[in-house]
Structures are given as structure tokens and as C-alpha cells.
Ligand SMILES: Nc1nc2c(ncn2[C@@H]2O[C@H](COP(=O)(O)OP(=O)(O)O)[C@@H](O)[C@H]2O)c(=O)[nH]1
């Protein structure tokens with residue numbers, strides 16, 4: 001019966017539309033029907049492939065009903081955790097696995113919202129996500145109640161490594177496509193690359209610099225005075241990096257045994273090991289695939305830095321340096337990969353006002 | 367559910383488009399979404415998971431999914447493919463080193479069958495930074511000319527900081543989707 005009606009719809013629309021519109025219309029119907037079919041298929045296969053703990057929801061109503069059930073039972077669990085935590089020290093250890101379970105259940109719920117968002121009106125999606133955020137917060141506070149934050153203390157490796165006093169001015173425009181076959185266009189991106197055992201001082205005054213790259217440095221000390229649009233840091237070993245404010249973001253990948261002092265809107269750190277980061281950031285720093293990294297506050301000083309920080313919106317200490325998000329550790333418990341540097345171990349305020357940019361290279365083979 | 371109810375559903379949801387923002391982390395996806403929505407872009411945290419925004423654009427209601435781009439969660443992108451009308455692939459024009467990564471991830475994404483009908487808008491973002499790659503250079507690096515001929519795509523230079531190029535890009539995308547999905551009225 002339905003098909004008949006469709007035929008009618010089609011027939012009547014044919015009369016009024018020009019051929020192009022007709023074709024588009026037909027294509028649209030086909031596309032929609034394909035999409036719908038694949039959705040149906042998916043949900044049936046999902047239903048048969050998984051047990052009742054991960055059902056597919058075909059309607060707003062059934063989704064919301066299940067969602068609120070899950071929410072209620074999680075809330076009850078969380079209340080129980082809090083009560084137990086208050087009662088005796090003994091019960092605490094038993095809560096831990098339950099908390100992890102609750103945590104996993106919340107993640108699962110979040111995934112279900114994403115999967116079923118097609119059926120859900122935007123308002124329901126938003127409110128479901130809000131509920132999930134609240135549940136997560138609640139789990140987090142339960143963790144805090146029963147398991148006081150562990151104190152981490154990694155050895156400070158990156159602290160003081162004396163490097164030879166070689167002064168070098170930036171060798172620029174050396175980026176080349178490393179694979180001749182790749183169609184990548186190499187651009188003379190400003191930066192310092194492929195250097196060892198050097199003290200590198202760059203002084204930028206006036207305009208905000210564009211992007212700047214530090215790559216493939218070994219046992220170097222780098223001082224960058226000035227403002228940058230973006231900073232890219234890649235493959236450093238045993239280096240100490242001090243830089244003025246970055247308006248955009250800093251992206252750090254593959255560094256070992258280093259110390260960084262950086263201020264930026266955003267900082268993302270990937271594959272870093274045994275390194276210390278002294279940061280001022282407008283948002284929470286991100287780590288991913290890192291281990292034994294530690295964090296402290298930005299303490300760089302040179303003539304005019306206050307002015308520059310202000311211009312970049314970085315004059316206020318946000319405290320974000322101590323709230324690192326580990327994207328590899330999506331649980332409410334503290335990530336084992338990072339910790340805060342204890343105050344008595346902080347490096348002193350680093351004043352580089354006196355450092356002059358020098359152009360000579362002393363006995364340096366590059 | 368037969369064809370007719372599909373049509374009914376479409377009628378109800380008419381003028382709604384679902385758009386997926388993707389690209390490597392740090393390329394500026396979240397900043398772009400907030401900028402076109404007229405929101406403050408000065409304190410944006412890296413995205414863990416996803417954000418959804420519904421934005422009125424011309425006479426359409428855009429359902430924009432902004433998905434985190436870091437390595438850890440790229441494999442989850444596929445959770446968001448269903449019903450996608452438009453893809454926005456954002457490139458950080460200053461990040462030369464990861465261009466190859468960027469090219470590979472885009473190529474992978476476009477293999478996905480569920481996205482085969484989606485229009486593709488590529489943003490060469492951060493054009494406000496001096497000396498960055500131009501859209502034509504990005505197009506070359508990403509080998510866009512080699513793309514499947516049935517794909518509708520276009521690249522625009524833009525800056526999520528000063529807003530340049532954003533509207534041109536979205537105008538093209540919305541028009542392209544509209545002319546495919548909704549019979550032009
Ligand atoms: N200079 C400049 N920086 C930008 C632009 N768009 C985004 N950014 C910066 O790039 C970083 C990453 O942006 P975000 O939107 O979080 O990227 P996402 O990971 O793709 O969502 C942030 O520090 C932004 O301020 C732009 O057009 N120009």
C-alpha cells in the first residue's frame with residue numbers, strides 16, 4: 001500500500017518538474033533508501049551480534065527510557081560508593097573495581113548516545129551528553145573520596161646538564177622533502193634543525209613571528225625571545241628550551257630527557273619521555289603516549305616579556321599547568337604518566353635578559 | 367518502514383544537514399566551528415571525544431559534529447559517519463611536517479563507503495600566519511587531483527582567527543549538499 005502511494009507521489013512530481021530536477025529527485029530517493037537500508041541492516045546485525053547490554057535503539061522513546069534507567073542505576077551506585085567511603089577504611093579497597101566498572105558503563109553510555117544520535121533530536125543529544133558529563137564528575141569525586149591522590153615523584157632527569165658554550169645563530173630554510181617521490185612541497189619554514197651541543201639564542205623583536213620549528217636537536221640549550229604564531233617541536237634529546245609566548249599552539253612530538261619553558265594558548269605533547277615542562281597555558285595541556293613527564297609553572301624572564309605575555313593573553317597564571325589531560329588515560333584516577341614537580345625542585349626563575357644573539361659558530365660541525 | 371515513511375521522515379527533518387569536521391589534531395576544527403557560530407575562540411581546549419553544535423545557516427539547520435583529531439581517537443571517527451551529508455577536512459597550513467600524515471588520513475577516510483555520497487570541503491586553515499602553504503600547495507601535497515571523480519570537493523584558504531574564507535567555504539558546501547539532497551525549490 002505504501003508503495004502505491006510512493007508511485008503516486010513520483011508520478012505527480014514528474015508532471016511538475018523539469019528533467020534535471022526529476023533526476024535529482026530520483027537520485028535523492030535512491031540515496032535515502034540506501035542509507036535507510038544500511039542503517040536497518042546495521043541495527044539488526046548489531047542486535048544479533050551483541051547481547052542485551054549493548055542494544056540498538058530505534059526510537060527516541062526507547063532510547064531515552066533505557067538511558068534514564070542506566071542513569072538511575074549509576075547514580076544509585078555512586079551514592080553507595082560515597083556511603084561506603086564514609087563508613088570504614090576497610091570497605092574502600094572493595095569499591096575500587098566497582099568504580100572502574102561504573103566508569104566503563106558511563107563510557108559505554110556515551111558511545112551509545114553517539115551511535116543513536118541519528119534518531120535523537122538535538123536537544124536530547126545535548127541533555128544526554130550533559131548527564132554523562134555529570135556522571136563522570138560524580139565518579140571522579142567518588143574516586144577522590146576513597147582514594148586520595150597518590151603522590152608521584154619521578155626522578156628529575158632533565159634538570160642540569162651542562163652543555164658546551166657554543167653559540168649559534170639559527171640555520172634557517174633547510175627543510176627539504178625527505179622523500180623525493182612524495183609530492184610534498186618543502187617550504188623554508190623558519191627554525192633550528194639538526195644541531196648538537198650548542199647554545200642557541202634567537203632574539204625576535206617587532207612583529208609577531210609566524211610559525212617556528214625546533215627539530216632534531218641533541219644536547220642543545222635554546223633561548224627564543226619574542227612572540228610566535230605557532231611553535232613546532234620535534235625529536236629533541238637532552239635539550240633545554242626557553243621560549244617567549246606563543247599566540248596559537250605548541251605541538252611537541254618525540255622528545256626525551258628535555259626541559260621546556262613555554263607559554264601558549266594550547267600545548268599538545270605526544271610521545272615525550274623523562275621530561276619536565278614549565279608551562280603557562282590558557283587551556284589544559286594535553287599529553288598522549290607520554291611517560292614520566294612532569295609539570296611546573298612558567299618562570300621565564302627577559303626585558304619586555306611581561307608586555308609580550310600581555311599581548312598574547314598570557315599574563316595571568318591560570319594554574320592549568322597542573323591540570324594535564326592524558327588522552328591515553330581516560331579514567332577518573334590520576335594518570336600514571338605525569339605528575340606535578342614538587343615546589344622545592346622547581347628550576348629557579350630563568351632570566352635571559354643578558355643573553356645576546358650571536359651569529360658565530362664556534363667549531364661546530366653541522 | 368517503507369519508502370513512504372522515509373519520505374515522511376525527510377519531510378520532517380527537511381533542511382537539516384549533518385556535517386562532520388575532521389582532520390589532524392591542532393588543525394583548528396573547533397575554532398572554526400565556534401567562529402562561524404560567533405562564539406569566543408580565545409579559550410578552546412583540545413577536543414577529547416566530540417562536540418555537537420546546531421547552527422542555523424541560511425535556511426538550513428546544520429548539525430555539526432566536531433570530533434577530536436589526535437591519534438588515539440582517529441579510529442573512533444567511524445562512529446560518526448552515519449548520515450553524514452558533508453565532510454569538512456581541516457588542514458593546518460603551517461604544519462608542513464605532518465602533511466604526509468594528513469594526506470594518508472584523508473585518503474583513508476574517503477575509502478569509507480558510508481561517506482561516499484558526502485560533499486568534501488577542505489580548509490587550508492591558519493592563512494593568517496605569515497609564510498604558510500597556500501591552498502594550491504596544500505591541494506598538491508594532499509594529491510587532491512587524484513581523487514575519485516564522482517566526489518564533489520573544493521579547497522579554500524581560511525583563517526579561523528580572522529574569519530577569512532570561512533563563509534565562502536561553508537556557502538559552497540551547503541549549496542553543494544542542497545543541490546544533491548533537496549530538490550532545489
Ligand atoms: N594562527 C591561527 N591559529 C589558529 C587558527 N585556527 C586555530 N588556531 C589555533 O590552533 C590551535 C588548535 O585549534 P583547535 O580548534 O583546538 O584545533 P582542533 O584540534 O582541530 O579542534 C589553537 O591554539 C588555536 O588557537 C587560525 O586560523 N590561525
Ligand SMILES: [Mg+2]
Nearest residue numbers: 395396412413
Ligand atoms: Mg578540537
